[in-house]
Amino acid sequence: MNIVVLVKQVPDTWSERKLSDADHTLDRASADAVLDEINERAVEEALLAKEAQGGEVTVVCMGPERANEAIRKALSMGADSAVHVSDEALHGSDAVQTARTLAAAIGTLESVDLVIAGNESTDGRAGAVPAMVAELLGWPQLTYARKLDTDGQSVSIERESDAGVATVEANLPALVSVTEKINEPRYPSFKGIMAAKKKPVSTLSVADVGLSADEVGLGSAPTQVVSSAPAPPKEAGVKVTDEGEGGVQIVEFLSGQKLV
């Protein structure tokens, strides 16, 4: 079974995140960059499927050169090889353009059976890139999986959404996105980290995946950010220590605010 995992490098949610003043794109230099936690779970799920069914796991990542670190992390967990789409022209691409680039990159690989992605990244939060990639590939989408089963021919998931839990099935090839409740990702072993250094990573340009530079990037994005600024800081409130009447005091505060 040939499995592709889509991974993204994001600013660490523990660090301060901001947009650049010049063009309102993500200021990647201002924060520590990490492999988005949800992608570790996507890699884990791909490795579990490979262990059960045999096959290969290929990591596909779009991002600046520095995203190499996120790719190495996925390889050190056990993925076999990687495709890194890296091109100045991609700077400022929006969700639709990102999906186009990822779908095109998947298209350069032979006989892919299953694509696994995280349900939503922690920086963009459009929550739609996996669905858009499925649209572009013309494949069934099985998203928000909290459980995944595949026999190499078809795939079945438990999908957890606001409406409840649904069982969803499709034939391969298909695209699955996973939620953070699906598994606990393994830690890379020392051996894994050493082995990752020798695993093949092919770096592709926009032209290599068959797109032209005017289809991607800030200049041709179908959406434009017109302004951005840090939110005004919240005023500090009151802090009191419970001396036995804490519950009553809260109600007094709430009634002062007309909230009870």
Place this chain on the structure above:
Amino acid sequence: MSEVLVLVDHAAGEVRKVTLELLTAARRLGEPAAVVVGESGTAGKLADSLTAYGASKIYVAESAEAGQYLITPQVDVLASLVSSAQPAAVLVPASIDGKEIAGRLAVRTGSGLLSEAVDLDAEGVAAHSLFGGAYQASAKATTATTVVTVLPGSVEAEAASGAGEQVTAEVPAQDAGRAATVTGHQPAEAGDRPELTEAGVVVSGGRGVGSAENFAVIEKLADSLGAAVGASRAAVDSGYYPPQFQVGQTGKTVSPQLYVALGISGAIQHRAGMQTSKTIVAVNKDPEAPIFDIADYGMVGDLFKVAPQLTDEVEKRKS
């Protein structure tokens, strides 16, 4: 005036509140047209509420397949309406399904996609809150039609009567080879509490609650306030409360009038889902807990002493 399509979010024969918010926002941009996708007989039950919130048209797309396939029936219906009606915008709730429908629609129709808008003006410029409220940005699309997902609870729904003219729309046949089939469904227990993202008051518990049984303390307080119950990721991962109630970066984003956090430290990823709440009250026994940095009213104390007293006092004032 061009049409503005609103995808109707409905459950159990009722229009979800977010749809009324979207109809209100749609009126600023053009003529609101509600799009109902569902099994046969769905639109009839929803028409009155849609008309009362200004729908000038109601596109009725009914088919048994609407419930058997995931996402694609809605995308197919909206895509064909985008080409026939040439709307200025398509508004979709920023729910799990809504975001995916919007994404695929944008790709298929070549439209710009604006995600998780918290406001929308007459020019189609959307306001966004980024990185959990730490940043604000506004954006617009440069395409003929804009696809926008709007966060529930961000626009105040205002009634306005519309013509409510019903127009039949086709649900294109689904290609079983390319679509995912829904083979089973366990609906979320509706319960008596308001929906988390729609609630005016949210009471959340964290790891400090200590066990699933102890969450009864949180639920009792929530019920006295008519609130929804939320939980931190640590509480969910410890099995104290089900995952659909998680608030934060990777859970739900809530923006109620009042958010009460009990036994929650206030990690940045939790704050990302609740710091735009209008008023925040926190109870934590650690005076240094970061939740106090954003609380309007912080109580340093044991939640098992404070919460029951708070519940009793609220009940007392009600009677």
